[in-house]
Amino acid sequence: MKRVYIGGYGPGIVTVGGGLTRLASPSFLAAHPTLPVLYAAGELERGWLTALEAGETLAPLDERPSEGSLPCHVAVDPTGSVLAAANYGDGVAVIYRLDARGAFDGEPIVLRHQGCGPNAERQEGPHAHQAVFHDGILHVSDLGTDEIRRYRYDGTTLESIKLQPGTGPRHFAFSGSRLYVAGELAATVTLIEDGRHTVVPASPEQGTNFPSHLQLDGDFVYVANRGPDTITVLRADDLSYVAEVPAGGEWPRHFAIDGTTMYVAGQHSDTVTAFELKDGVPEPTGEVYEAESPGCVLIM
Template sequence: MKSLRIGGYGPGIVTIGGDLTRVAAPSFLAAHPALPVLYAVGELERGWLTAFDTRDGLAPLDERPSEGSLPCHVAVDPAGTLLAVANYGDGTAILQRLDARGAFEGEPIVLRHQGSGPNRERQEGPHAHQVVFHDDILHVSDLGTDEIRRYRYDGTPLEPIRLPPGTGPRHFAFSGSRLYVAGELDGAVTLIDGERRTTVPASRREGLNYPSHLQLEGEFVYVANRGPDTITVLLADDLSPVAEVPSGGAWPRHFAIDGDRLYVADQESAGVAVFALVDGVPEPTGEVYGVESPACVLIM
């Protein structure tokens, strides 16, 4: 049976229907693709990374520094041999080898960066926000420098994907060679398909919008919008609008999809709202799990 686990800025990792595992600021979680192991970042000034064995609750397996400040995202490559972390505070990312147990092996490759953007308050320096393994390359969104940074698995830097100044790329996803990017600072979703680029507003509601999580599911792109507090559904083919619905709370920071269910972490209303997906469109079920300051939903 699958477990629903919630990370955030409360007292620890909440397992719905299970126990609370106390750990500091576990703002993002990731599961190993083949082993019963869960990874959590500790979004602290001196960032931390913890591995848990999930066979009987959450038992600590290994831990180490994230080599940067305020780690906000963690991911494991499809082969289960590499882990990556994005440190928002100083823009540093790391590549960490994993052993046969899913524990950390050897010293990490530390990927430092420089640069800035036109937004003086948010882009004074690099701010790594998400790490994604795709086509044997590590991709790192950098909100501070308006880039998707790219690295080989040995840490060799490749030419980045550059976005318009002030985009503030946050979360992104691939579909083959197509790249979808949520801009936290420009409030838009951009589709990059070869030389063709399409950009649309992430929300059509009035007021400021700070998109957070973006996810591809079948023929649809889903985006969480902080400010209007909505979930937008777009057609993946051309970003044409399908629907925009209330997120079930305030400040939707992240969401997860499991079959015909959508779970939204509404950070400022202390709840994870549950939606049914009907022809791709979220419909509220009325069910909300009370969780203090949720920031990430993981289904494993």
């Protein structure tokens, strides 16, 4: 039976239908692909990465430093052998090997970065925001330097993917050779394919916007918009507009999709709202869960 876990900036991880596992600012969660192990990024000034065994309750398994400031994202590669985390505060990304139990194994590989962007207030230096494994390569979005950084699992640096100056790439997703990127600073969605960039507004009909999470599901791209507090639906093939609907809460920081159900975390309303996807468009189900300052929803 699947469970819904909610992380964020409150006192710990909320299990929907269960209890609270106390943990300091578990702002992002990730699941091991084959083991009942959950990972949390503790977004403290000098952060921690925590592994927990997921059974009837969450039990501590292991913990290591994130090697940087303000870890905001954590991910596990499809083989379950490697974990990576992104530290927003100083742009550091880190790679850890995982053992057969899903615990951390050996010393970390610390990936430091330099650079800046045209937005003096937000791009004064590197700000790693998401770690994504694709085709055996670790990709790290850097809001501060307008690029998707690329690394081999041994830490070897590869050529990065550049975005338009001032984009502020936050969350992104792949579909084969296509790359979709939410630009937090430019309020855009970018599709990169064969070197061509297609750029559209993340919220076509709204004003000031700071897009947060982007996710692909079937033929659609979904984007959470902070400011207008909406979810935008775009067609994956050409980023054409399908719909934009209220997110069900304030400041939608993240969402997760399980089949035809979408859960949206409203950070400033202390709610997680459930939607049913009908022909790709989210419609509210009436289910709303309370969680203090939610920042991430994980279904496993």
